[in-house]
Amino acid sequence: MLIKEKINEIRKDFKYLEDDPEYIYFDNAATTQKPIQVLEDTVAYYEHQNGNPHRGAHKFAFSATEVYENGRKKVADFINANSANEIIFLRNATEALNLIAYSYALNNLKKGDEILISIMEHHSNLVTWQFVANKTGAKLNYLYLDDDMQITDQEFDSKINKNTKILAITAASNVVGTMPNVKAFIEKAKNVSKDIITVVDAAQYVPHHKVDVKDLNCDFLAFSGHKMLSSMGIGVLYGKEELLNTMDPFLYGGDMIEYVREDESTFLNSPQRFEAGTTNVGGVASLVSAINYIDKIGIEEIYNIESELCKYAYEKIKKLDYIDVYTTSNSHRSPVIAFNVKEAHPHDVASILDNYKIAVRSGHHCAQPLHRYLGVNASCRASFAFYNTFEEIDSFIEHLEDVRRILRIGSK
Ligand SMILES: Cc1ncc(COP(=O)(O)O)c(C=O)c1O
Structure with a gap:
């Protein structure tokens, strides 16, 4: 055709x-417009399967849990994650990037460390790291662009070093359109130090490209459903499972605990550890439908x-x-x-x-x-x-x- x-x-x-x-x-x-199939599937969830997931012993709790957890598997397959435990459902890419900042970076960075981002980052992958730098004393470094809006290898090599603890970079710019070779940059970073944590802002990449997190070998990757045909209020953080399970929770409350005593609590592993409170099951139904629609085309x-x-x-x-x-x-x-x-x-x-x-x-x-x-x-x-x-x-x-x-x- x-x-x-x-x-x-x-x-x-x-x-x-x-x-x-x-x-x-x-x-x-x-934000993208939404195809009729996604709208119908989202309504159908609320019409027939709506319940509060995970914590009920009845049909509606079961059906909502099934939609939610099958959705997790669907997203894991969509980006080729090792396991559904590596998929955390959040509101959007912004929340996903903040989770990394609060739960990983604030606890692991100190004075003398460096965070490397690019000058073309969206504020969600920039202000967040300014905040971490201010709180921890780490230094925020920038990768600048050449005349054609690209990050050259020379520029990258001159900015990455043994003090770099976080490389956080967009896979696709929302302004100048640049799609840096994120895979090559991650590889270079890991060659400098295997302890560098790599974060990919894929909000403008996932809607247009196949993503394979195993091939990219990134530690974290964030994206939003509403930029890829699904409803608003649903986003994804991918993280390597072993890393996620070393991190503190981001929000505290119901559905993320193991045991709660008067003075202390223990927490579930990822993904529940990072999904406190009632989650957006309708959003997940919508995201799954959006992925089906993308797969169809x-x-x-x-x-x-x-x-x-x-x-x-x-x-x-x-x-x-x-x-x-x-x-x-x-x-x-x-x-x-x-x-x-x-x-x-x-x-x-x-x-x-x-x-x-x-x-x-x-x-x-x-x-x-x-x-x-x-x-x-x-x-x-x-x-x-x-x-x-x-x-x-x-x-x-x-x-x-x-x-x-x-x-x-x-x-x-
Ligand atoms: C490159 C990039 N990163 C992150 C975001 C943040 O997405 P959201 O507002 O859905 O959290 C956007 C939104 O425009 C974006 O373009």
Whole structure:
């Protein structure tokens, strides 16, 4: 099937297009739209299987437990984890990264240690490490980007050293699209010291790529369901089991304890150790359905469609001399294009585009240090998904000219 026909088939699954087929949704990196199959499966869980998991001796507690624990196995298979015990369900990638900071880093880092991150990190993988550095006295180091938004080997080699205790890096930038060779960086880090803990922020990677945590050999990996077709409020932390079981709990309460006495308690192993309180079973049902949907289309096909869309948009927008583009030219990238219309404020650009029924994001995209590094305060971002079309990109490109006309830029 031709790529255009394939996209048209896929579009039938998305209800937002029924509401207004002309509206162009290019804010997929913030959150994706949800296919009807995922919405139906989520409702079906609440209609037929809803209960509080783990702690009941009745049909509904059993069915919720089954949905939840089967979901854990599904996610473990999806990212090729060794065991379901390595999958912790949380609210989102942000919570997953904070769990590592609180439960691992605060207890293990000290003055003299170093944390290595990149300048293109989302605040959730940046402010979190600033906090750890401030609390422990460890030093926060940055990997900077070359002119094409890549981290060179030279840059990496000059920053990693025996004092580095944590390497925390994005697998795909939500602004410049860069997909660093995380596997190679992890290997290099482990060669410097096998004790370096490696953290991969895969929030913008998992929706577009097959992830194999065994092959990556990372210690931790975080992602959010809502960026990959599922409902909000469900996210995943992967962690190596032996490491997780050495860590303190993150939150304390029900469902994570072994024995509780008046003055002390003992805790279950991972994953229950890190899942205090009632969990988001409906979210897990939704995430499982999203994975089924992705599997049905095929993650390689998704990457292929999105790469073609992004390439098409990139080549068109690069030709416009009144636009500054920040996205890497490397076609191995996440499907995002960050840009500015010269002399225009990004919020004005986004508002005008919205009047033409085009949704793009504007602001710093939770990446202020990156924007400062690029020499701008903010940018616009168009981000694509496999249910977008080439015609939508044509329309977006055409209306950029209208933005200039309305703002009277370039007119004498
Ligand atoms: C690269 C990256 N990491 C982490 C996050 C945080 O995701 P969430 O807000 O779902 O926790 C985002 C969200 O945009 C992101 O783009």
